[in-house]
Amino acid sequence: QVQLVESGGGVVQPGGSLRLSCAASGFTFSNYGMHWVRQAPGKGLEWVTFIRSDGYNKYADSVKGRFTISRDNSKNTLYLQMNSLRPEDTAVYYCAKDCGLAGMRDYWGQGTLVTVSS
Amino acid sequence: DIVMTQSPDSLAVSLGERATINCRSSQSLLYSANNKNYLAWYQQKPGQPPKLLIYWASTRESGVPDRFSGSGSGTDFTLTISSLQAEDVAIYYCQQYYTSVRTFGQGTKVEIK
Numbered sequence: 001q002v003q004l005v006e007s008g009g010g011v012v013q014p015g016g017s018l019r020l021s022c023a024a025s026g027f028t029f030s031n032y033g034m035h036w037v038r039q040a041p042g043k044g045l046e047w048v049t050f051i052r053s054d055g056y057n058k059y060a061d062s063v064k065g066r067f068t069i070s071r072d073n074s075k076n077t078l079y080l081q082m083n084s085l086r087p088e089d090t091a092v093y094y095c096a097k098d099c100g101l102a103g104m105r106d107y108w109g110q111g112t113l114v115t116v117s118s
Numbered sequence: 119d120i121v122m123t124q125s126p127d128s129l130a131v132s133l134g135e136r137a138t139i140n141c142r143s144s145q146s147l148l149y150s151a152n153n154k155n156y157l158a159w160y161q162q163k164p165g166q167p168p169k170l171l172i173y174w175a176s177t178r179e180s181g182v183p184d185r186f187s188g189s190g191s192g193t194d195f196t197l198t199i200s201s202l203q204a205e206d207v208a209i210y211y212c213q214q215y216y217t218s219v220r221t222f223g224q225g226t227k228v229e230i231k
Contacts, residue, residue, distance in 0.1 A: 035220060045160075045168065045211055047220040058218060094167060099215055102152045105173035106215055 002026040002107040004095050009112030016085050020112060022078040022095030030073040033098035035106070036080050038091035046091075049080070050098070063089075085116045120144050120214050124223035130231040137199040139226045141212035146192045147175070149216065156216035159188055159197045162225075163208045171210075172197065204230065 008020040022034070036048040049069040051057045057069050068081040078095050092111040099106050121144040131137040147155045155175035160168035170179045172188035175195055185200045199206055207230060212223040 033218065037220065044225045045213070045222040047222070050218045050220075052218070060219075092167075096220075098218070099156075102149065102154075104177070105158060105170060105179075106220075108167060108170075111167050 002097060004097060004107060004109035006093065006095050006109045006112040009093065009114045011115045011117060012085055013118050014085060014087060014116055016116070017081070017083045018085065018114060020080040020082070020093055020095075020114070022080075022109060024076045024078065024095075024097065027097065029071075029076040032100055034069075034071060034078045035096040035098060036069060036078075037094045037096055037108070038089075039094070039111075040088070040091040043091075048093070051078070082114070085114075087116050090114060090116045119219050120147075120217060120221050122212055122214055122221050122223040124210075124212055124226050126226060127224065128227040128229065130229045131199075131202045132231045133204065134201050135231075137202050137206070137228055139197045139210055139212075139228075141190075141195045141197070141223050143193045143195075143214055147214050147216045148192055155191050155195070156214060157188075157190070157195050158213045158215060159186075160211045160213060161206075161208045162211065168211060199228070202228070202230070 003025045005023045033052045035050045049059045051069045066084045070079045094111045095109045097107040123142045125140045147157050157175040159172040162168045176188045187198050189196045209225045
């Protein structure tokens, strides 16, 4: 079965950097696009970024130029490099497997908390 | 980007009564290649990640009680809880997965009256 396990969250000062990882299993990782979605405390769900199987990517305007999504297909791992962090980036970050072309559904991990605070 | 709008923002329903949540998308979510609507419903309880209830607008995820049902096509969708139970108190989100830029409704908080 599909499993996604995020790691790398923690407390970081404003202006700092953090790299999140998402270990994937239960499917052929290299064949699927992957997403990061976040949820600030007490707020709704916000899509952050997407990377296709060929490396093509997209970003939400709120993180463009600061965050970088990448993947290592040999390690079945998705990454999110977050630079120039702001207090408003404080959130639980979820990785998600794209449903694929004509697929049924996305799959989500359990999330990792990032807190940006001095 | 596709804009998702849910209504109402919150609702209070008596135990055993019906709860209905609406979701509208700014463009059609119907994929012509397989005639499926790329609309999902999630339930989120405090301190937990979102849990998938419904995908393809009306297909119940395995293990989800049959009091939860989804309907609609194109741009207008509905999640119905036929007989509200205490454990259904949560926030419910619709999500479109028609495009690679995923977007969500703002959420509907369901409480017991």
